[in-house]
Each structure stands twice: as C-alpha cells, then as structure tokens.
Amino acid sequence: MSASHQHAPDQGHDDSCRLDLWLWHARFFKTRSLAARFLEEGRVRLIRAGAEPVRVDKPSRAVRPGDRLVFAIGGRLIEVQVQAVGERRGPAGEARALYCEAPH
Secondary structure, eight states: OOTTOOOOOSSSSOSOEEHHHHHHHTTSSSSHHHHHHHHHTTOEEEEOTTOOOEEEOOTTOEEOTTOEEEEEETTEEEEEEEOOOOSSOOOHHHHHTTEEEOOO
C-alpha cells in the first residue's frame, strides 16, 4: 500500500469544512452569508493544535475537528471546540453535536 493515504478520516468522506458553512451548520448564524460577513470582518480567532490564535478573515478557511474558535456574539464571548464538521444544517440537537464549549 502507498503511504499517500496516511490518515483516513472516520467521519465520512472529509474531515474539514469551510468555516462559514460550519458556523451556519452549528446554528451560530441564521444564514451562511451572515457567517461569511462576520468572518470577513475578522471577528473570529482560530486555534489549531495549541498554536497561537489566528484571526480569520476568509470564509473559505477550513475548520477541522479539534480546532478551537473564539468569537463574540451579542456581547457574549464564545469559545468552542469543533467536534465534527457536519453535512447539513440540521435541527438544534444535531447542530449542538458539532461542538462543545471550551473552557476560558
């Protein structure tokens, strides 16, 4: 076997997702375009593998399970860890399974 497939995602066909799409799937925004605008304004920080937080300003930035996101909505600071990427914008319970609250 070739070494080109070193990691096989166990969550379906892909283990990453556009960040605007993920924020919409996780029901942080009512529309994908609102999520994209929020990202373009640089209002989300991405923390990957314990690295320093990086300001995200592109809706197409990929997010993966294990990534942490920090942002403020409605005067409330939100810090979540991505658990899954999701394939659709489902009901609230399904959306809630995409992340868990991260300790501040």
